[in-house]
Amino acid sequence: MIFENEIFYAEFESSEVPWIKLFVKRKCTEISDLEDFEQEAIFKASLLCERALREFYKPDKINWASFANYVPQVHIHIQARFKDDSYFPESLWGKMQRQGAKRDLRLEEFERFLKQQFAREFC
Numbered sequence: 491m492i493f494e495n496e497i498f499y500a501e502f503e504s505s506e507v508p509w510i511k512l513f514v515k516r517k518c519t520e521i522s523d524l525e526d527f528e529q530e531a532i533f534k535a536s537l538l539c540e541r542a543l544r545e546f547y548k549p550d551k552i553n554w555a556s557f558a559n560y561v562p563q564v565h566i567h568i569q570a571r572f573k574d575d576s577y578f579p580e581s582l583w584g585k586m587q588r589q590g591a592k593r594d595l596r597l598e599e600f601e602r603f604l605k606q607q608f609a610r611e612f613c
Contacts, residue, residue: 492601493604495612497515498532507572508543509568509582512568518564523564540568550578553568554569555567569582574591
């Protein structure tokens, strides 16, 4: 668990690229089901994650996704993408394009960095 408050929590997805998942705690299947304050919090957190990924990793692209087909709970995926990752330009759920470049994700270091960002905005 990277961060948690009364509205949402953040965690990493295991992947070859930096990938954060944000889950709204209240049981809802659609973003439009959320209260305004919940929508504001999840989008603010998503933007915070995007900015942190961009600053820390300098990716070629950031991807956001919110399907909730398999996990019927409002959640957002924020992924740092690189032109040399295994799936680019496809989504990470798409068809593998190549054997991706190996990169040290430095997740412990990034987690500390991200927690500082969350603390500034949400504590």
